[in-house]
Amino acid sequence: MKQEPTASRPVRIAVIGAGNRANKYLEYARRCPDRLQPVAVVEVNDLRRRAFARDFGLPESRSYVHYDDFFADRVEADMVLISTPENAHFDPAVKAIDAGYHILLEKPIAQHLDQCREIARRARERGVLVGVCHVLRYHPYFVKIRELIASGEFGRIVSVEHTAAVGLDRATHSYVRGIFRRVRESNPILLAKCCHDIDFLLWITGSHCRRLTSFGSLRWFRAENAPAGSGERCLACAIEPDCPFSARDLYYVRRDWVANFDVPPGKTLDETILDELRTGLYGRCVYHCDNDVVDHQLVAMEMDDEVTVSLSMEMFTNDDFRKTHIRLTEGEIDGDERTLRVRRFRGGYEHTYDFSDIAGQPFHAGADLQLIEDFIGALRNPERPFLTTIDDSIESHRICYEAERSRHTGTTIRMERD
Ligand SMILES: NC(=O)c1ccc[n+]([C@@H]2O[C@H](COP(=O)([O-])OP(=O)(O)OC[C@H]3O[C@@H](n4cnc5c(N)ncnc54)[C@H](O)[C@@H]3O)[C@@H](O)[C@H]2O)c1
Numbered sequence: 315m316k317q318e319p320t321a322s323r324p325v326r327i328a329v330i331g332a333g334n335r336a337n338k339y340l341e342y343a344r345r346c347p348d349r350l351q352p353v354a355v356v357e358v359n360d361l362r363r364r365a366f367a368r369d370f371g372l373p374e375s376r377s378y379v380h381y382d383d384f385f386a387d388r389v390e391a392d393m394v395l396i397s398t399p400e401n402a403h404f405d406p407a408v409k410a411i412d413a414g415y416h417i418l419l420e421k422p423i424a425q426h427l428d429q430c431r432e433i434a435r436r437a438r439e440r441g442v443l444v445g446v447c448h449v450l451r452y453h454p455y456f457v458k459i460r461e462l463i464a465s466g467e468f469g470r471i472v473s474v475e476h477t478a479a480v481g482l483d484r485a486t487h488s489y490v491r492g493i494f495r496r497v498r499e500s501n502p503i504l505l506a507k508c509c510h511d512i513d514f515l516l517w518i519t520g521s522h523c524r525r526l527t528s529f530g531s532l533r534w535f536r537a538e539n540a541p542a543g544s545g546e547r548c549l550a551c552a553i554e555p556d557c558p559f560s561a562r563d564l565y566y567v568r569r570d571w572v573a574n575f576d577v578p579p580g581k582t583l584d585e586t587i588l589d590e591l592r593t594g595l596y597g598r599c600v601y602h603c604d605n606d607v608v609d610h611q612l613v614a615m616e617m618d619d620e621v622t623v624s625l626s627m628e629m630f631t632n633d634d635f636r637k638t639h640i641r642l643t644e645g646e647i648d649g650d651e652r653t654l655r656v657r658r659f660r661g662g663y664e665h666t667y668d669f670s671d672i673a674g675q676p677f678h679a680g681a682d683l684q685l686i687e688d689f690i691g692a693l694r695n696p697e698r699p700f701l702t703t704i705d706d707s708i709e710s711h712r713i714c715y716e717a718e719r720s721r722h723t724g725t726t727i728r729m730e731r732d
Contacts, residue, residue, distance in 0.1 A: 324351035325690045328391040328415070330381050330406050331398030332357040332366040334574050335420055335447070338677055339395060342686040343370065349690055354389045356381045361576045381406045385413050392693060393418060399493055400500040404429045407444070411436045416443045418689050422505040423707060427715045434704045445689050445700045446707035448513045452681035452688070455651050455669045459638065460518050462647055462656060469644030471519055474623045478511045481634030485609065486559050487571040489629070490535045491596050495605035503607040504528075504714040508627050511636065512613075513702070513710040515625065518640070521617035522709075527726045528717035530611025530627070540601035547597045559600040561591055613717045635673070708732075 324347065329336045332355050343350040352370040356378040357363035367377045378384040393416040396406050404424040410417050411433065423430040423446060437444040450456045463471065480489070494500040494507075504512075516523075545551035548561040557563075565572050565587050575596075577586045591597035610630070615623040639648040645658040654667040672679040685701075692700035709732065716727045 321694055324349050325393060325693055326351050326353045326391040327393050327395055328352070328354035328356070328384065328389055329366065329395045329397070330356040330384070330410075331396065331402070331420075332362050333359075333397065335397040336366075336395060338682045339397070339418070339447075339686050340366075340370075341677060342683050345683070350686065353391050354378065354384055356384045359576065361578060381409065385409050388413070391415060393689070396420060400506060401425060401498070404433065407433050408436060411440050411442055411444070414440060414442060416693055418445050418447065418686075419704070420447050421707070422501050422509050422714075423704065423711055425501055427708075427712055430704075430708050430711050434708060437704065443689075443692060443696075443700060444704040445685075445692070446702050446704055447685060448510055448702040448707060448710075449678045449681040449685055450510050450514045451517060451701050452684035453679055454672060454681075455649065455654060455679070456514060458654060458667060458669075459640070459647060459649065462654075463518055463640065463642070467645070468642040468647065468656065468658060470642060471621050472641045472643060473621060474515060474519065474641075475639045476511060476515060476624065477626045477628060477637040478508050479631050479633035479635055479637065480507060480627065480629045481631060482558065482629060483564055483570055484634055485629035486535075486561075486564065486600055487596070489607050489609070490559075490600045490603055490605045491561070491598055495603060495607060497606055500607075502714070502718050503627060504611060504613070504717055505711065506607070508611075508613075508625060509707075509710050509714050511625055511627075512713050513707060514636075515615075515623050516706075516710055516713075519617055519621055519623065521619050521621055522731060523615045523623075523713055523729050524618050525616045525726055525728055526613060526713065526717055526720060528611060528613045528721040530608040530721055532606065532608050534609055534630070535600050535603065535605055537601055540599065544599055544601060546599055546602045547591070548599060549591050549597060551599060561597050565596065566591065608721075611717075611721070613713075615713070 327350055329352060343352055354376040355363055355366045355372060357366060358379055363377055394410045395418045396403055397420045400422055407417060407419055423433060433444060488494045489503055500506050541553055543552040548554050554560050554562060564570050572587060575586050575590055577583050611627045613625040617623060635651040637650045647656050652670045652673045654669060657664045677683050688701055692698050716729060720727045
């Protein structure tokens with residue numbers, strides 16, 4: 315197990331949690347079987363586990379429902395991908411480290427800062443690599459922003475204004491009705507969604523946050539805001555035809571966000587959606603869910619070099635992309651994932667890069683596959699660092715946890731260097 319993979323054979327991967335994300339990353343194994351070979355799967359959902367095992371030709375003996383059984387078998391693998399829900403990261407991560415596997419860990423690392431630190435400490439002691447899936451670091455648009463700043467052509471950063479527009483459909487699907495709706499089972503949305511944004515902001519500023527403050531609340535998706543005549547489910551609701559949050563409209567009419575519905579053998583997608591609307595999580599009225607994550611949040615940060623950074627997480631918008639405006643001493647850079655405009659103050663130079671052809675493309679415009687490629691490269695050549703180490707990621711997580719503390723206590727938090 316501890317023998318490092320060489321270029322002469324594929325890296326052997328075991329997957330824990332074969333859902334949406336795992337299937338994205340494992341596309342790499344479909345395309346490059348000589349570089350990545352799935353050797354085991356752990357998945358509690360029967361349909362998903364069987365589909366994954368079938369897809370990659372895994373024997374019954376290498377398909378597990380419980381990860382403890384997988385670890386007990388001491389399966390020969392180089393790495394484990396942990397892409398379970400957020401409340402099931404810490405325990406399998408610790409067990410994987412103790413067993414000597416390298417880990418690619420979906421964000422957020424864990425549910426508490428001390429757990430994040432413990433994973434990092436154990437990995438250091440055991441000599442295994444833990445990479446965290448901050449895919450924006452591989453996305454051509456975000457990489458370009460960093461390159462432009464690093465070129466020095468526009469001077470030094472003065473301030474950054476960043477909006478993470480979650481978009482109504484994603485918001486109601488994931489953060490009101492779906493699996494990221496409750497802090498206890500997942501995380502505050504700042505971690506669940508915006509740890510990527512904070513990581514990006516630290517990556518481009520290359521600075522340390524020394525003070526921060528945050529505001530936000532669950533302003534709208536609460537029972538007391540339910541309009542008169544609304545029902546508990548969209549299929550039995552008098553105001554559904556006019557409701558902007560209708561699950562019937564989202565899933566049945568527009569067919570958006572249905573990729574994660576498991577279609578059982580013998581059923582059609584139509585029938586599956588209707589079952590979901592009648593009895594599932596995703597058929598519930600947005601005002602009658604058991605959600606508690608906030609629906610809007612602001613974080614203001616002051617960095618060590620006096621740079622100021624603001625992050626705004628917004629659900630009430632049709633936009634489902636990130637918008638960033640960076641003001642520098644000699645110019646400015648602003649973009650929305652489709653276009654990226656750069657302007658230099660002196661001389662009037664202006665240029666717009668067009669990313670519209672890759673916006674919204676699968677696998678985060680290829681970034682998911684680049685990330686896997688980078689991790690495999692780092693395993694094969696330990697001299698070559700992986701782009702998002704757990705230590706980098708812990709700093710962005712720390713900011714999210716501290717922003718939550720600020721929001722709850724109404725105070726400005728001073729961040730000592732770790
Ligand atoms: N990097 C990104 O851009 C990105 C995007 C979305 C989600 N995520 C993160 O990826 C992780 C998974 O999210 P997802 O969207 O793939 O969710 P998902 O529900 O599609 O997949 C998770 C899978 O884990 C399985 N599972 C649950 N408990 C398990 C257990 N104890 N053992 C084995 N399997 C178990 C579930 O049945 C499910 O199939 C989360 O941490 C989420 O925050 C990252």
